[in-house]
Amino acid sequence: MTIRLRTLAIAASLLLVLGGAGAGLVVWLGLYDISASDQHTAPVYRVLDYAMRRSVMARANEGAAPDLGAAQRVRRGAAHYREHCVQCHGAPGVAPDGLALGMTPAPANLVATARLWKPAEMFWVVKHGVKMSGMPAWQYRMSDDEIWDTIAFVAASVSMTPRDYAALTQAAPPQRHQREHGAGGGATLVSASARGDPDAGRRAAHHYLCATCHVIPGIVGANRHVGSPLTGMGTRRSIGGVVPNTPDNMVRWLQNPQQFDPASAMPALGLAERDARDIAAFLATLDEVH
Ligand code: HEC
Ligand code: HEC
Missing domain, CATH: 2.60.40.420 (Cupredoxins -  blue copper proteins)
Incomplete structure (x- = not known):
């Protein structure tokens, strides 16, 4: 009995070592095609997509979502969206810019996302970004409130026509006001003597x-x-x-x-x-x- 158990244990460790060596060989030989011009193989895509989704769900709990229905918020969000997001994700009736077209993974159309994701999950992704995908973390350029505005717009865009979007973004000129965070030329809200972290x-x-x-x-x-x-x-x-x-x-x-x-x-x-x-x-x- 113990001899049989030992044989099994040895066989299992051998398999593990072989598996590890095989994976190492695939990496070393450069067998996996990392070019953005070819899409991922279906199993790799599914694993990555699922891992991303689970990772977001496990982390998206930063405070309760504020009321996202207010027209003001949606209007402000549309302006942020036009400034920071439409280039990659497009909008009702608006195609993404050329740079987005060569990206792998391709930036999702957010109408589909807004139907499936909770607002808090979208908030988390926008704030923290997604590694190895091209989705930037916006936390240094947008305040939490600005991100919530943007999510309010994304949620509302599910039922928007191209005309609605055009009217909304025309009514809202981009606001390049000074921010607490961000590249606004070093906006200063912190006293010079404050200590850093x-x-x-x-x-x-x-x-x-x-x-x-x-x-x-x-x-x-x-x-x-x-x-x-x-x-x-x-x-x-x-x-x-x-x-x-x-x-x-x-x-x-x-x-x-x-x-x-x-x-x-x-x-x-x-x-x-x-x-x-x-x-x-x-x-x-x-x-x-x-
Ligand atoms: C440089 C291109 C780029 C910009 C700019 C960008 N994104 Fe993304 N975004 C991506 C990519 C690539 C992904 C990951 C692939 C995907 O969509 O699943 C992504 C993912 C997302 C997701 C998860 C979607 C999903 O279904 O997986 C959300 C939500 C999102 N972005 C919102 C935004 C918002 C809001 C902005 C503006 C503040 C923004 N993004 C700006 C490229 C971009
Ligand atoms: C595009 C390239 C580039 C980027 C990005 C960059 N640096 Fe530098 N950095 C340099 C170069 C080149 C020097 C040497 C310049 C000189 O001595 O005039 C330098 C010098 C420095 C020095 C002085 C080093 C010394 O030996 O005394 C510090 C500190 C520094 N960088 C920190 C940073 C930090 C922190 C960041 C990010 C916020 C950053 N750098 C981003 C190129 C860069």
Whole structure:
């Protein structure tokens, strides 16, 4: 009996090892076609789509949905939608822009989504985005309230004709007001002395594409050498070799490097003051071993 159990256990572990090696081989040989010009195979698509749906359902519980029926909200949402979303998702009577047409997965038509998803689930996806799909996280450019406006519009768009949509977006010019969050040229609602939050800073550094140019400990995929590695930044004396490394200077550097060094190849990325403070706090935690 025990011998039989042992044989079974050995056979099972052998199978596991073989399975792992097989999967490794598929990856190493580059057998899976990751091109966006060919769609996923049906099983891969189903697994990814189902995993995305389950992941959203498990997380979408950030507060109760406000009343989404108010005409005001829908009108404001239509303006946000036209500014940020129609390019990829289209709208009643409006095709997505050219850039959306080559995307895999293809951006869904949200009329179908609004019929199946709860508002809180759509809110979560818009706020946090979807990895490896092209759906951006909007949390740094839209406030929660603006996202709810947009969801109110998406929910209402289910029964809209192209004429309704045209009338709605004509009535609502895009509002580029200053935001608490966002790239609005560094909107400032936070006092200069407020201290940043390193964890929020690590997330914001990911969001503002710092990893596309710098090696940064603690950020997955940050392995490019366009700018210098930020390893040990918290212990350095100067920033960019031009200004003393103080928290305030770092915030200013991150918001606009060229004010210190007009020849700097680092662009001003439109960081809001709070995000710059959080990122500066995160960078200050990087010592020689990190
Ligand atoms: C750069 C293109 C792009 C932009 C801009 C964009 N999205 Fe998306 N969105 C996607 C892609 C790609 C997906 C994932 C594929 C899919 O639709 O399932 C997605 C998924 C979604 C989903 C889940 C849909 C579903 O059925 O799976 C919602 C809801 C959504 N987006 C809403 C929005 C809203 C609202 C905006 C504007 C604030 C927006 N998106 C802006 C590309 C975009
Ligand atoms: C397009 C590429 C690019 C992006 C994106 C970028 N940087 Fe830079 N960064 C550079 C370059 C190039 C330098 C060196 C510039 C100089 O010294 O004038 C630099 C310098 C720096 C420095 C000073 C480094 C030192 O050695 O003193 C810091 C700190 C920094 N970047 C942080 C960031 C953070 C945080 C982000 C994201 C908010 C970011 N960078 C985004 C290219 C980039």
